[in-house]
Amino acid sequence: MPQTLVQKGFHIHPGYLDRPAQEAMVDDLRQVLRAAPLVQPVTPRGQPMSVRMSAAGQFGWVTDRRGYRYEPRHPDGLAWPPIPASVLAIWEDLAACPRPPECCLVNWYKEGARMGLHQDKDEADFTYPVLSVSLGDDGLFRMGNPERGGPTASHWLKSGDVVVMGGAARLAYHGVDRIRFGSSSLLRDGGRINLTLRVVT
Numbered sequence: 001m002p003q004t005l006v007q008k009g010f011h012i013h014p015g016y017l018d019r020p021a022q023e024a025m026v027d028d029l030r031q032v033l034r035a036a037p038l039v040q041p042v043t044p045r046g047q048p049m050s051v052r053m054s055a056a057g058q059f060g061w062v063t064d065r066r067g068y069r070y071e072p073r074h075p076d077g078l079a080w081p082p083i084p085a086s087v088l089a090i091w092e093d094l095a096a097c098p099r100p101p102e103c104c105l106v107n108w109y110k111e112g113a114r115m116g117l118h119q120d121k122d123e124a125d126f127t128y129p130v131l132s133v134s135l136g137d138d139g140l141f142r143m144g145n146p147e148r149g150g151p152t153a154s155h156w157l158k159s160g161d162v163v164v165m166g167g168a169a170r171l172a173y174h175g176v177d178r179i180r181f182g183s184s185s186l187l188r189d190g191g192r193i194n195l196t197l198r199v200v201t
């Protein structure tokens with residue numbers, strides 16, 4: 001499988017999942033979302049995010065007026081569903097990590113949704129990588145470095161692409177500027193799903 005080293009610790013695996021594997025993963029995710037419905041998160045300052053979120057695993061990442069954090073339960077009060085085996089298999093293959101992921105965050109981008117530049121830093125140990133899977137419409141992923149305001153480079157992530165951010169890239173600023181709505185036929189109504197796998201504790 002080809003792998004692109006974009007900068008130290010930041011790897012893109014283009015086309016890691018073929019179309020049948022993407023379809024099977026979407027089926028698995030529908031089950032996750034039945035157990036843990038998507039919510040529209042609100043930043044600690046009260047701004048609604050354009051991305052809708054849910055999670056699988058021992059912890060889900062949530063945000064509301066009380067802050068950014070990991071929670072063992074969905075806001076509805078139920079435990080998060082388990083991370084699908086199809087998703088865990090990617091971690092096993094690519095993360096080179098001695099621990100399994102404890103959170104699979106599910107991000108849902110509808111038309112016009114985006115995610116501002118941020119660091120993933122609510123986890124206890126940054127020596128473990130973050131792995132992300134893109135499904136559905138193309139997303140324009142912007143990658144920076146650990147300093148806010150530093151140079152950034154943009155990459156279109158396509159359905160089936162997998163990104164690993166570890167090592168020197170683990171605390172790099174990153175975000176999604178926009179999606180190309182309708183560019184993929186994977187999801188009947190369009191949109192983009194992104195999964196991020198993290199070790200939390």
Ligand SMILES: O=C(O)CCC(=O)C(=O)O
Nearest residue numbers: 107120132141176194196
């Ligand atoms: O949607 C993406 O590709 C990135 C998502 C992300 O950075 C996050 O959930 O922290």
Ligand SMILES: [Fe+2]
Nearest residue numbers: 118119120174
């Ligand atoms: Fe992130």
